[in-house]
Amino acid sequence: MKTNKLRILPLLAILGCLSWLSGCQQDEVNAPPVVERFRLLDPTKKDSTFTAAVPGTLLVIQGKNLNNAVNVYFNDFPAAFNPVYNTAENLIITIPAQTPTAVTAPKVSNKVRIVTTHGEGTFDFTVVQAPPVIASISNENASPGDSITIVGANFFGVSKIVFPGNLEVDSTKFKPNKEGTLISVRVPANMTQSGPLSIVATFGTTTTPAPINYVTGPGVLCNFDDVNTFAGWSGTSSKDATLFPGNKGSFGYLSVKGIVGGNNEWWTSGRSINVNETQWIAPANLKAPVSDYALKFEIFVKTPWKTGTMLITPNRDAKPTSYTYRYTPWKIGTASVDFQTTGWQTVTIPLSEFRTSNGTGDSAPSLEALLGAAGKNQFQMMLVADTDGMGEVSIGVDNIRVVSNKAVK
Structure with missing residues (x-):
């Protein structure tokens, strides 16, 4: 039988095109x-x-x-x-x-x-280099002339640090570490105002969300001098600088020489600071997210602290539904260390970290749930021992306050 060449030629052309397309697709896949x-x-x-x-x-x-x-x-x-x-x-x-x-x-x-x-x-x-970020300040209420350490990131090309009252400290007075995470600087000797601290750098400016040098004003629960009434109980207050040097006026302190495990009598053993009811957050701000606010205070731990817990709560009568924060700075992951400070340090606790079930349950769903409809409540911090008891602990506390935790824009 004879083959019709005219019929085969178009078929060969089509096959050639398909082969060419397949080759192109293969080339594209492998490109x-x-x-x-x-x-x-x-x-x-x-x-x-x-x-x-x-x-x-x-x-x-x-x-x-x-x-x-x-x-x-x-x-x-x-x-x-x-x-x-x-x-x-x-x-x-x-x-x-x-x-x-x-x-x-x-x-x-x-x-x-x-x-x-x-x-x-x-x-x-x-x-490009990110702008500077401030994570914490070692002591937000340091006295003029004292040295503080600012912890953060991207401290490159920092030209000045601006303290409250527009007091500028230029870069000849400090030097960030090579990683750009730490700056040590002295508080200006003439600083009297409170307000945010700013870092000005080549790649941007960052400002603390909360004021420093803040010991009186909205949100200050107790400064042990002239704001609110220190209710006392087993803890006490003093202005004796030989107890906790570097203090600014009066402070509260806890002096524990032995607490039996399981004993929660907050009125005994030098273990509790109680503050009367006062305004934590203005009613107009109670609809804000709980994470927008933080509790702050300065602490001075004079003797090594390695066991027990400081329970911090907005009220004195602990219940399963009460909101509590468990402060255990001696715990580093699963390890235990001797926690001790060389002076006053600022502690920052987001209000979202206060939890039910003695501090181990759920966070407060709202500020009203945490503080009540008026945004007012008491304040208590109490040391409780582990099952094997607690040895000697000496802790100074000052300037208990609630401030905005929301970054300044």
């Missing part, structure tokens, strides 16, 4: 990654493309052939990502907080490198 743009993950900001971002930014890398990614590097620093969300067109990733920048490593590449199973590519992208 190295291509980046077309970087944008924020936030769906309301899909058009926000950029070529630079700070560490910690969650972004989407968009392009072609991004599937089967194996590694991604920002300035040669590895970044983790979830492969579940990795497609040929998108790669969702967070710039690692530890990514080097031109500030911490002047010779950084300013590149993103993407390695896939079918190739790799390098693309221009600048990781």
Whole structure:
């Protein structure tokens, strides 16, 4: 039988085209990654493309052939990502907080490198230095002339620290550590006002959410001098600087020389400070989230503390539904250490950390649940022993206050 050549030719052409397309598709599948743009993950900001971002930014890398990614590097620093969300067109990733920048490593590449199973590519992208962040201040009520330590991050290019009253301390008077996490500085000798503290740096300015040098005003529950009435009981108050040096006026103190395990008599053994009812939070602010506020006080632990718990509660009559915070600074993870301070230190406890069931249950769902409809309550801190009892503990306490924990914008 003769073959019709005219009928075979079109079929060969079609097969050739299919083979060509298959080859193109195979080439595309095996092609190295291509980046077309970087944008924020936030769906309301899909058009926000950029070529630079700070560490910690969650972004989407968009392009072609991004599937089967194996590694991604920002300035040669590895970044983790979830492969579940990795497609040929998108790669969702967070710039690692530890990514080097031109500030911490002047010779950084300013590149993103993407390695896939079918190739790799390098693309221009600048990781810029994040602005400074203040995490804590060693003593927020230090006396003028005293040295304090500011703990945080990104303390690079700091030009000045501004204390309340617009008192500026320039960079010749302090030096951050090389990691940019600590600054030791002296409180200006002429500081008399209370207010936020600010750090001014090349890459931004940060300000404490709560005022420092704050011993009187809204939210101060007791300063042991002229705010509220110290109800006394087994603890006491004094202004004797030989007991706890560096004090500002009167302070309360707990002097424990032995508490039997299981004994919760807060009125005995020098173990309790009780404060009369006062305004914790103004009624107008009670609808705010519980996490917006924190309890603060200064503490001076003169003798090593390694056992027992300080129970802190808005009321004196503990019940299963009462909200309590268990303060145990001698616990570091699963380890126990001798906790002792060299002077007065500020303690910060978010109100969201107060819990039912003697401090081990649920957080308060609202400020009203924690404090009552008027935002008022008492205050008690009491030392309780573990089952084997508690030895000698000597603790000074001052300037008990509730302040905003919300960052200043």
